[in-house]
Amino acid sequence: MNARQRARLAFWLLAPALTFVVVLGAFPVLSQFALSFTKFNLKFADERGFAGLSNFAQLVSDGVFWQDLGHTAYFTVVSVGLELVLGLAAALVLNRVLRGRTAMNSSLMVPWALPTVVAATMWSLLLNDRIGLVNSVLERLGLMGEPIVWLGPRLAMTSVILADVWKTTPFVAIILLAGLKSIPNQYYEAAALDGAGRWAVFRSITLPLLKPFIAIAVLFRTMDAFRVFDLIWVLTGGASRTETLSIYIYRVLFRYGDLGYGSTMTVALFVIVFVLSLGLIRFMRISGETR
Amino acid sequence: MRTMTAVALCCLAAMSLVGCSSQESGDIQIVFAAGNDPSGATEALVDEYNAAHPGVRVEFQAMPANTDTQHDAYVTYLSARESSIDLYSLDVIWTAEFARAGWIVALPEGYIRTDEFLDGPLASVTYKGTLYAVPWFTDAGVLYYRKDLLEEAGVPVPETWTDFRRACREIAEPRGMDGFVWQGARYEGLVCDFLEFLWSVGGTLDEATVVERPADAERGVTEALGLMLSFLDSGISPAGVLTYKEEDSRRLFTEGRALFLRNWPYVWSVAEGEGSKIKGLAGIAPLPHVEGQTSYSTIGGWNIALSTYSEHPDEALDFLRFITGERSMKERAIEGGYLPTLRRTYEDADVLAANPHFASFSEVFQNTRNRPRSPHYPRMSDIIQENVHRTLTYEIEPATAAADMVRELAEIMAE
Structure with missing residues (x-):
């Protein structure tokens, strides 16, 4: 087979996958870009027209957008941070467990396996101020005077973050556990011979070798957290300063039917997540010279 | 997503x-x-x-x-x-x-x-x-009340908010019950509840008032928000009411933990059904209003x-x-x-x-x-929800919320 034939074969082998990428990936993104320059509301379809940059001008001066971007960033940083710390701790513990590992692993995975909507509905019942389990436990332990309004103005964001941490820490833990398993034992044996302490071992062996796994976990979680929708939608509906960009975009696109401005915000969210991911990839050096 | x-x-x-x-x-x-x-x-x-x-x-x-x-x-x-x-x-x-x-x-x-x-x-x-x-x-929104407790206290079903608040203080408070539960979460239900409070103080958000006499509309909204805040401030309504939808508030009432409930007619069959702790004890009435006004249901x-x-x-x-x-x-x-x-x-x-x-x-x-009838209703609903909810969570003052709400609604109505 000469080079040309090989290239042709490669093309045909790639074609199905490429078609999928174009149809399901590139096409929607590009049409979203195109829509962002139009004035187009589903319910006022007769007023459709070219809008130039006016949607983007609206975006710049839209207080809600920037406010929700702030909520989204806060949610992402705090929840991913907590998930990373707790997930790492869980992975380190699980890596040591010798007996009953399967049982522990599978019980850890339960929150992650639950559909988000189900988990969120469950949390909203648990956190109800009057008849929720959380408050009734606190009350019985004598730790609570007035009932705590978990989803109220003061604690809403904290509660939402805790529910997210509960739900997705297992995901981080499993990825990091896989990472821990991949570290060859001889490094640890060598360190033991050299008389390294636990902290030194952790810092000089475990952490550096785990870095690519941490990077993957953080990347996945950041992208997910930045687009969070269902959990918050069910718990607060976006009230009490918990509205994220996805919820705002949903309102504009689906409730208002405003495809033009909604697409503009989608494009903005796409760019933000894209740049963020690129930044993370560079920072963590996942690609290229990993080792 | x-x-x-x-x-x-x-x-x-x-x-x-x-x-x-x-x-x-x-x-x-x-x-x-x-x-x-x-x-x-x-x-x-x-x-x-x-x-x-x-x-x-x-x-x-x-x-x-x-x-x-x-x-x-x-x-x-x-x-x-x-x-x-x-x-x-x-x-x-x-x-x-x-x-x-x-x-x-x-x-x-x-x-x-x-x-x-x-x-x-x-x-x-x-x-x-x-x-x-x-x-x-x-x-249509109705007021459910505990017939047994009102009768026991010899209190007639309140028609004005003043009598209503007194009933809450005299009957609910000593029993450690909630006085009044309703739908305060930020969603469509809050608009229904808010409009009923608004109409009960004589206010309105109809197009003519909002566009031509915004000051009147604002006054009504401010008063209605003040009424809602008074339920929260005095403890007649629990702080958690701001997270409640229909079923959350209904549950408290049929558990026997609230004296009054604003909800839809469906609650009646739940209150009279299996598992209700107040079977035969609930009554239905129009919502109260400010003296000299009439109450309307959404x-x-x-x-x-x-x-x-x-x-x-x-x-x-x-x-x-x-x-x-x-x-x-x-x-x-x-x-x-x-x-x-x-x-x-x-x-x-x-x-x-x-x-x-x-x-x-x-x-x-x-x-x-009816709620405002407009092709822009979803946006109008969100404006009402947002301004009401932010007032009730003490983020903004009633007067500010009223001014913002009326101005934003007027802009949409003018479109």
């Missing part, structure tokens, strides 16, 4: 299902999409209609019970000019939106006898003076409209007349407890025998009002 994908997939699935089944026979196929009816009464009526009309096959397509999900599914279908669904059941707040978009058609002149319908539901099917749908069943409920893209409008209209006719309404009232929109069904002996409480509702239904 995942939810959106799910919705989109469901839509596709639904469309493909409809597409398949219509191929089956030579009959004319009419598809009627509406929220699921757990009582089975609607399906029984459809079967009955089909049996009496050879050559036409009506199919009842049950939609998700969640209103917003239904709305978004319909918007997706209709903006794609989907022709497989002929009749849609629409929430009362959607008429203007769907009519303006050109998705539903004006009913033929004289199609229904308007004088036979309750005023509130009838107004909800009207857009710019034209009828676009037939009222199917209705809903109208809810559903209408049925004919799709612009229907391929068999005549057959669809014939079925529409049947399903919104007196017999259907009676049947659905008796079997499913749905509140009819035809006046005379409230005097029907069979209906009242099955639903003795309908008699008490008829007083409430004397004074009902």
Whole structure:
């Protein structure tokens, strides 16, 4: 087979996958870009027209957008941070467990396996101020005077973050556990011979070798957290300063039917997540010279 | 995002299902999409209609019970000019939106006898003076109270907010109960509750007032917000009420932990049903008002409209007349407890025998009002929700919220 034939074969082998990428990936993104320059509301379809940059001008001066971007960033940083710390701790513990590992692993995975909507509905019942389990436990332990309004103005964001941490820490833990398993034992044996302490071992062996796994976990979680929708939608509906960009975009696109401005915000969210991911990839050096 | 994908997939699935089944026979196929009816009464009526009309096959397509999900599914279908669904059941707040978009058609002149319908539901099917749908069943906010506790204290059912607050202080407080629970979460239900409070202080958000006399509108809104804050500040309503939807507040009431509840008529059968701790102890009344004013209930409920893209409008209209006719309404009232929109069904002996409480509702239904009727309603609703909720969570002052709300609503109304 000469080079040309090989290239042709490669093309045909790639074609199905490429078609999928174009149809399901590139096409929607590009049409979203195109829509962002139009004035187009589903319910006022007769007023459709070219809008130039006016949607983007609206975006710049839209207080809600920037406010929700702030909520989204806060949610992402705090929840991913907590998930990373707790997930790492869980992975380190699980890596040591010798007996009953399967049982522990599978019980850890339960929150992650639950559909988000189900988990969120469950949390909203648990956190109800009057008849929720959380408050009734606190009350019985004598730790609570007035009932705590978990989803109220003061604690809403904290509660939402805790529910997210509960739900997705297992995901981080499993990825990091896989990472821990991949570290060859001889490094640890060598360190033991050299008389390294636990902290030194952790810092000089475990952490550096785990870095690519941490990077993957953080990347996945950041992208997910930045687009969070269902959990918050069910718990607060976006009230009490918990509205994220996805919820705002949903309102504009689906409730208002405003495809033009909604697409503009989608494009903005796409760019933000894209740049963020690129930044993370560079920072963590996942690609290229990993080792 | 995942939810959106799910919705989109469901839509596709639904469309493909409809597409398949219509191929089956030579009959004319009419598809009627509406929220699921757990009582089975609607399906029984459809079967009955089909049996009496050879050559036409009506199919009842049950939609998700969640209103917003239904709305978004319909918007997706209709903006794609989907022709497989002929009749849609629409929430009362959607008429203007769907009519303006050109998705539903004006009913033929004289199609229904308007004088036979309750005023509130009838107004909800009207857009710019034209009828676009037939009222199917209705809903209105009512005040539930603990009959036993009021009687024990010798307190009459309060008609003014002053008496209402006193009753809460004297009866609920000493018992460690909540005085008054309602729907304070930021969602559509908050708009319904807020408007009732607004009307009860003599305020209004109708277009003429908002556009021409914004200062009057603002004054009413400020007063209504003050009233709502007074429930929270005095502890009559628990702080958690700001996270409650219908079922959260209903649960507290039927658990016997609240003296008063603002909710929809459905609560009655729950309060009288299995598992209720207040069986036989609840009463129904119109909501209280400020001295010298009248209280009004927000109208809810559903209408049925004919799709612009229907391929068999005549057959669809014939079925529409049947399903919104007196017999259907009676049947659905008796079997499913749905509140009819035809006046005379409230005097029907069979209906009242099955639903003795309908008699008490008829007083409430004397004074009902609609939420703003505008094709921009979703945006207006969000403006109201946001400003009310932020005031109740002490983020902004009532006067600021009122000014913002009225200004933003006026901008939309001017569009």
